[in-house]
Amino acid sequence: MLDATIKQQLDTYLQKLAEPIELSVSMNDGEKARELSALASEIASLSDKIQLKFQSANRSPSMGIARAGETPRVSFAGIALGHEFTSLVLAVLQTGGHPIKEDESLVAKIRNLKGEYHFETFVSLSCQNCPEVVQALNVMATINPNITHQMVDGALFQEEVERRNIMAVPAVYLNGEPFGQGRMTLDEIVGKLDENSGEEKVAELNAREEYDVLVVGGGPAGAAAAIYAARKGIRTALLAERFGGQVMDTVGIENFISVPYTEGPKLAAGLEQHVKDYGVDIITAERANRIYRDEKINLELQSGASLASKSVILATGARWRELGVPGEAEYRTKGVAYCPHCDGPFFKGKSVAVIGGGNSGIEAAIDLAGIVDHVTVLEFADTLCADQVLQNKARSMANIEIIASAQTTEIIGDGQKVTGLRYRDRVTEQEHTLSLAGVFVQIGLVPNTEWLQESEVALTVRGEIEIDERGATSVPGIFAAGDATTVPYKQIVISMGAGATAALGAFDYLIRREVAQPEVEKKSAA
Template structure:
């Protein structure tokens, strides 16, 4: 089950268990049950602090993790490998008394939550967004005896998935009711349960002393800017909805110079660790709501708080562009998806469409072709924009069709899920219908700059922040970097360089201003 290298790594991690834990496995004679029992047996054999027992549970196969002598509150319905292997390792360590890296204040907030909370999270093992949610809820269940959580591999529990019409992951249910969809941070989940948390946090943020440089955004550009600013010895803050930005939604990265291959969440974790080395004040789960000039530059937040700084660097990145056609919003997460890696497994054996013929669109089609029955790519232009190597790969696959000059006009559904789509042939003008169960939208990016509308910061008609060669914007003391700006190429490594440039530009501005 575990190869020698993985077993060696796990053995190293398990040395951190300080108190006995027990694994409870529920299974039958199915191959997956035998596979899960084999995994549990191998894990228990690596540490004298881990015992194993077979037990009856509602879902089969499933495995629970708990401190010895306690009723389990953390469970995995399915085999937690792939992206969820880290979730399993952390569950073992936390059940065994190894401390979490979450802040003491947040952990205490979790312990003080009142009520009974039973969480269920539907995942796919290929989803890179799911582990954050699973790990957050597992930690909450470990800290508070009134909380329990079960991870459910949707591929193994199709009846449940169909009954609840889960078509996008992660999908979280609380006490049987839908609680949330998509990536959620630990802070965000706790904030939804602790209704007074937002007001308390806003008050605390209002009391923060002004920064020399405040970075708005936690992606590669923001991380680079924070590191370069903090290295100058100035008070540096970083505020973002989540650390990592869009990189967290990127699976394979093969063009990051000096690293032949890495994955988005892994790179984001490395960036965050590097930023923390310099003592940067990192504030997450907060969204910028504007920018204005007072005695200092002020950045109001959606929570009602406001942060102040002598200089500001805007690095808010971009998000996936939407089709903006009838039916898209109605059937989002019900067949309309934006992440083929996350949601592709839910369309196994079905026909799907990919809208967009750039690199992301053709990569999505190639990935999906290994899962689904058939993929149709619809490209608005009369030729594909994807790299030639990707086009050759797609054309070599027997279950990918590519339609050029196709303008998507409507998402069609039956009231509960997608059943097809309507598009117009831009050459003939004919409207055509395509029968599909899923539509994956891959048509580029939109800068996250709506909060700057009406401010002194100049934007292009596309919403990009206009910058000069030092990263300066039209608003004195405000700089910008990355995908939210007029930089011509939206690439991770370019965003990092732009972040460094903006930080150096901001530092130079502070010196010249005598700050």
């Protein structure tokens, strides 16, 4: 199951086990059960602190992980390879007593949760966003004996997936009822369970002293800005809903200079760790609501908390642009999707459409063509704008059809899931209907700047933050960087450079501000 290199790395990790653990494997007669048994045997063979046993469970094949003599609280229904292999390794180490690297106050909240919480997370092994949720819930189950969590590979339990009408992952259930959809951080999950955590967090944030630099956003631009600011020795904080931004939705990255290949979640994890290494105050699971300036810059949050800083760097990034047609909102996660890597496996053998003929759209079509029966690409313009090499690849695939000059007018369904879409031919004006099981929207990005509409920060008609060559906005002390700004090219490496520029611009502003203030005080005294 595991190649020699991975086994060697795993052997090194397993040396960190502090206490003996048991792997409990539940089998059936399928090939996947035999593969799981082989995987569990390989893991157990690498450490004398791991014992292997076989017993029945509600889902088979599955593997539970527990300290010796205890009932498993963490389990994997399916074979945790692909993106979930890291989740499996972490679960083994944490169950075996390896320290959990989370904030102590958050760990205390998890430990003090009252009641019984039985979580299930349905995933696809190609989903790069699922491990964050799986690992968060595994941590909770490791800390609190009243919490259990099982990862469920939707591809192996198709009947259950169809019965629950799951068409997007990660899909989290609590005690048999829907709990959450999509990416969630540990902080967000705890916040939904602990009624008092919100009030406590607001009070704690309100009590914080003024920062020198406050970065808003946790993507490449925000991370770079925080690192460059912290290196100057000034008090720095970074606020974000979660780390990574759009990078978390990117699978393969091949143009990050000096790194031939990496993946979005891996890069995001590296960004977060690098920021932590500089002692930056990291505030997650929070969203900015309003910014204004008096004698300082004030940032109000949607939670009701407020932070103050001498300077602010806005790096709020962008999100997938929506079609804005009837049916899109109604059938989101029920056939309307924005991440082909995450949700593509749920449309195996079916027909889908990709809206958008740019690089993202054509790459999505190529990826989906290896899973689904047929892909129809609909492009509004009369020609595709994707790189020619991608166009050539797509046109060479027999199950990809490309339709240009097509305006999507409606996504239709049966009330439970998508059944098709309607589009208008912009040349002939004829209306057409396609029978489909899924629609993947890939029509570019829109900046996350709606909350700035009522502020003094100047925006373009497209909602981008206007900046100069130093990253400065129209408001003194407020800087910006990355995809939310007027920078012409939206690329990871460019966002990082822009974040560094904004931080250096903010530092220069602070120096000049400190020099100017004594002069003002002298004049006032005279």
